[in-house]
Amino acid sequence: MTNPYQQAYERSINDPEGFWGEVAQNCHWYKKWDKVLDDSRKPYFYRWFPGGMVNTCYNAVDFHVENGRGGQDAIIYDSPVTNTIEKITYSELKDLVAKLAGAFASRGVQKGDRVLIYMPMIPQAVIAMLACARLGAVHSVVFGGFAPNELATRINDAKPKIIVSASCGIETQRVIPYKPLLDSAIEIAKSKPDHCLIFQRSMVSADLIAGRDLDWNDEMSKAKPHDCVPVAATDPLYILYTSGTTGVPKGVVRDNGGHMVALKWSMKAIYNVDPGDVFWAASDVGWVVGHSYIVYGPLLQGCTTIVYEGKPVGTPDAGAFWRVISQHKVNVMFTAPTAFRAIKREDPNAELMKNYDLSTFKALFLAGERLDPDTLRWAEKSLGIPVIDHWWQTETGWAIVANCLGLHSFPIKQGSPTKPAPGWNLTVLDQNNDIAKPGEIGALVVKLPLPPGTLPTLWNNDDGFINAYLKEFAGYYKTADAGFIDEDGYVYVMTRTDDVINVAGHRLSTGGMEEVLSDHPDVAECAVLGVEDQLKGQIPLGFIVLKAGVKRSNEEIIKEIVKMVRDRIGAVASFKIATVVKRLPKTRSGKILRGTIQKIADNKEYKMPATIDDPGILDEIKEALIKIGYADAKK
């Protein structure tokens, strides 16, 4: 007997058009698609639902108002850092979004124009995203923890007509004025927006530049509500920049039709969430988790979504998550393992949990980084509900591998996010690009076409898309993760195969940090790699070789490079530790042996690389690492 998961999975692989064509009927279309899947530009470009006309905002907001959910809360804004709880019903959300869309339109924003959103976790960020979707404008949300330089790179690439921001963000107790960051990003950027729309928060009043800057409340009070604009299913809904191997971020494009179909379906199939349920993704709208599961997924499904402006600990304590779950009757929650590690560290026996009624809480989903068994066990034991690891990426928009609770609940194997979700023809390729045997580690790749909701290309960069994802393994999408599939079909994701690291669930490029370090006048050579960290999973560690003749103290130079990374990339990089070494270990062809240094730092077994040019350097590296508290001296 096959279970519903197996039936769905097999159909999605053997008859993708039949499977997704049927799923798509659960959404509202102004005009039905001509074809479910257009593969006329294979082997690289596939498009879902060409010919179809839709509006994502209509499906996420208006549809629910017209179908009896107008009075239901769409958004609950819970902000322990400002002591605020605010509820917005679907009807109210529709009015706010329609007005903001009207305000955008009155300032010249039209279908296809870009709008950049640089906002803290407040409902206005969600309203701005939906207002773009309503007009068919393309939003690009940039995480608030990025520095002006990173913001400028994204402004140059997306060329937004309008930038939406707020006067400040709040990090636990620290108020961070956003406007000076935005102003300096615009100054650095070559592309200039026509306007900046600023939401003034009570803690900081931003200075507005006459003519360019607009006040959110003024614009809203004048605006005429704008209706939803039908767009092609294949038109872009948003661009989300993510880290790659270099300092230049990749603009992942998401279309309207496939994204809407896949996300709405995933809410039931993967998360087992029904319309009316309360869903909480404790992330940030600046990340893909925020796009997919704070905003679009839950709203498309008619759920109540929580916008949480706080941390797992410190706002005010390690019971914050339990307070939110009980107060708002959360049914399903999604966050990164690092958040649970932070809670476990402060409240190892989960004492604070006992103060709250968590009876509505049905399942916890974790993603963004590898779920360590200790955190999994702790969460399972303390909560007594299914704790589901699932694996996905900014590029994929939704889970590649999951325990699809709405289809069939599989027994959990520690260390595995379970099985490929329907739509994902996942394989492991060995060093010869042959299909690996069960249990054998190799490159995790997905046979094309990717399912709906995934990236059709990179923004204005088809070549970059092909080169980054499709060139290396012909006919497959390269995830850049390595892992294996066991005899029972369970997938294990082990490590990235490129220079991307995951710091507190945030994806960062070590290559990008190296570019910053190399710019320091005293640095001759450098390497940045991710080492294990008990709280954040990984943190970046820098190695620098100084130019000959540099007489300044190492401490002074390290202080400067730490500041440079914070100023140029942002606090979110968590780059705080670096060390000066005489040389870096390299292969004879000059490649820095990052993997070996990483193993030494993490105190793991390593083999002396056969191609190393000078084996003695590894002892020097180990000594340097021991001095800064890594690479246990005993080994």
Ligand code: COA
């Ligand atoms: N705006 C400005 N600064 C920000 C920011 C934002 N939106 N988000 C983070 N930062 C800053 C932090 O204040 C911190 O600054 P500091 O070095 O001065 O302390 C720095 O960036 C690093 O942030 P973070 O890695 O988040 O560390 P943290 O110590 O503040 O918090 C956790 C650690 C584990 C509590 C936190 O990372 C967390 O809650 N993670 C939840 C998981 C999550 O949201 N994952 C996203 C993908 S699902």
Ligand code: AMP
């Ligand atoms: P991001 O694009 O920020 O979502 O980061 C995607 C990367 O995070 C993946 O390529 C993986 O390396 C890692 N990742 C995400 N989820 C998991 C998971 N459940 N297990 C292991 N690694 C994960």
